[in-house]
Amino acid sequence: MSVFPKISLRAEVEQHLSDVFKNEELLAEMGDTEAQRRFEDLLSLLSHPPAFTCVRASTHLAPLETIRDRLLEELRERQVDWPEQSDVPILTHPQLPDVLLLPVLGPRPVPPRKSEVIVGAQCGNAVLRGAHVFAPGILSTPPYMKAGDVVSVFSDVEGRCTRGAKGFQGKKAFLGNGVAEMSRDGIFCSEESVRGVAVRMVDPVYRSPCFDRVLPSLLFLQNLPSVVVGHVLGPCPGERILDMCAAPGGKTTHIAALMGGQGEVIALDKIARKMEHICQNAQSLQLDCVRAYRFDSIRAVSGEQSANPDNPHGGPPFPPESFDRVLLDAPCSGLGQRPNMCCPWSLRELTSYQPLQRKLFRAAVQLLKTGGTLVYSTCTVTLAENEEQVAWALSTFPCLSLQPQEPHVGGKGMPGAGLSHDQLQLLQRFTPEREMSEASAGCDLNPDAPCSVDLTKEDLSDLLQRANGDTIGFFIAKFLKS
Numbered sequence: 259m260s261v262f263p264k265i266s267l268r269a270e271v272e273q274h275l276s277d278v279f280k281n282e283e284l285l286a287e288m289g290d291t292e293a294q295r296r297f298e299d300l301l302s303l304l305s306h307p308p309a310f311t312c313v314r315a316s317t318h319l320a321p322l323e324t325i326r327d328r329l330l331e332e333l334r335e336r337q338v339d340w341p342e343q344s345d346v347p348i349l350t351h352p353q354l355p356d357v358l359l360l361p362v363l364g365p366r367p368v369p370p371r372k373s374e375v376i377v378g379a380q381c382g383n384a385v386l387r388g389a390h391v392f393a394p395g396i397l398s399t400p401p402y403m404k405a406g407d408v409v410s411v412f413s414d415v416e417g418r419c420t421r422g423a424k425g426f427q428g429k430k431a432f433l434g435n436g437v438a439e440m441s442r443d444g445i446f447c448s449e450e451s452v453r454g455v456a457v458r459m460v461d462p463v464y465r466s467p468c469f470d471r472v473l474p475s476l477l478f479l480q481n482l483p484s485v486v487v488g489h490v491l492g493p494c495p496g497e498r499i500l501d502m503c504a505a506p507g508g509k510t511t512h513i514a515a516l517m518g519g520q521g522e523v524i525a526l527d528k529i530a531r532k533m534e535h536i537c538q539n540a541q542s543l544q545l546d547c548v549r550a551y552r553f554d555s556i557r558a559v560s561g562e563q564s565a566n567p568d569n570p571h572g573g574p575p576f577p578p579e580s581f582d583r584v585l586l587d588a589p590c591s592g593l594g595q596r597p598n599m600c601c602p603w604s605l606r607e608l609t610s611y612q613p614l615q616r617k618l619f620r621a622a623v624q625l626l627k628t629g630g631t632l633v634y635s636t637c638t639v640t641l642a643e644n645e646e647q648v649a650w651a652l653s654t655f656p657c658l659s660l661q662p663q664e665p666h667v668g669g670k671g672m673p674g675a676g677l678s679h680d681q682l683q684l685l686q687r688f689t690p691e692r693e694m695s696e697a698s699a700g701c702d703l704n705p706d707a708p709c710s711v712d713l714t715k716e717d718l719s720d721l722l723q724r725a726n727g728d729t730i731g732f733f734i735a736k737f738l739k740s
């Protein structure tokens with residue numbers, strides 16, 4: 259089996275999601291058969307990678323065209339690895355001026371070899387999105403594997419393989435073939451922790467360029483809906499902006515770039531070890547208006563109306579109404595992430611996020627200035643963490659109103675939380691099964707015949723439609739506080 263036919267979920271979770279995706283309001287809108295078909299498409303698409311690799315270009319440092327040309331040059335230099343890489347088109351996006359899109363080619367028919375390397379599910383997901391296999395991701399290799407051996411790479415989708423095993427008979431998904439750059443002993447028997455590429459993928463089931471160390475100051479790998487969030491927030495130079503759940507800093511750095519480095523972006527995250535990623539990313543993208551603090555954002559509102567005397571450097575907690583704009587990219591069940599072949603969570607775990615998100619939302623509303631903008635986003639597909647949160651927010655905070663989003667490239671909100679037709683239109687839900695039903699599959703790139711860079715207008719429009727639709731699952735709501 260190349261890639262799992264659909265995401266594997268616990269029965270109780272699948273039943274819960276089925277109820278959500280076939281709720282009464284939704285059934286009234288599209289009928290039973292269509293709702294069922296969309297739900298099945300969703301489960302199937304979640305186990306596969308999105309159709310495009312999206313990179314955010316540092317347009318605060320160089321024009322988009324220059325960055326695209328530099329990327330093309332880089333890919334041509336890597337031709338030795340994959341000759342067809344230089345023939346893959348690099349698309350720009352008409353509504354996202356800092357985005358470059360590269361089609362992911364696959365699934366390709368790749369014959370598996372006898373020698374098997376097993377990698378952890380997270381590592382496997384990265385391989386399906388173009389990465390090589392790094393040593394820490396490897397769980398099992400053949401007993402005598404040496405550098406130069408050709409191996410087949412499999413993902414341990416259920417997390418059952420023990421590190422250092424010499425074989426594995428559990429559920430595994432084939433990801434493609436590669437060449438070992440390290441021996442088994444080099445990976446498992448070293449006294450220090452081993453880093454670096456252990457298997458270079460030469461014939462992957464899904465082909466997409468590896469962006470490891472490619473133009474690090476000019477490119478940032480980011481899912482398309484996440485780039486949309488930065489634009490929807492609409493930061494302006496000179497403003498003071500709060501990113502409440504910021505690590506690893508993808509959206510923080512985007513916000514800072516959109517402000518041209520002028521103003522202040524305060525980035526908070528609760529987890530200490532993640533803070534260095536925010537700082538490293540800001541540094542590598544040459545953005546010095548980011549201030550990152552380890553802090554629980556639920557407690558980020560200070561009691562006083564004046565600046566916090568305990569923190570002369572302007573860190574948290576902050577007085578109410580301190581920020582022009584607030585981004586709450588909330589911790590969530592992450593069910594929109596792709597590819598994801600297996601989610602082992604119980605129903606209780608899956609549904610545990612709503613209360614935490616509401617506590618964070620309360621702090622966000624307090625910290626936002628009157629007249630300011632609040633954007634709430636998640637990378638999940640459930641109703642409880644998305645539309646239901648919007649309905650709750652609108653009834654709990656009369657000062658909030660939903661706002662149109664610019665750009666709006668995703669679909670509308672999902673019925674089921676009692677929101678009106680007009681309110682749903684103001685929400686942006688990225689849900690890959692929408693692509694299957696609404697977009698034309700007109701310009702499918704044949705995985706084995708490299709696509710010419712000269713595309714017709716129609717091909718380009720089909721590809722962009724696909725890039726907007728076949729993304730990770732994601733949700734965005736924009737509010738004004740008055």
Ligand SMILES: C[S@@+](CC[C@H](N)C(=O)[O-])C[C@H]1O[C@@H](n2cnc3c(N)ncnc32)[C@H](O)[C@@H]1O
Nearest residue numbers: 503504505506507508509527528554555587589
């Ligand atoms: C969806 S991720 C954020 C991704 C980030 N916005 C980006 O674009 O790179 C959610 C983050 O929220 C953080 N988090 C969870 N609870 C938090 C809290 N109470 N206060 C601050 N951060 C929190 C997690 O550590 C995690 O890094």
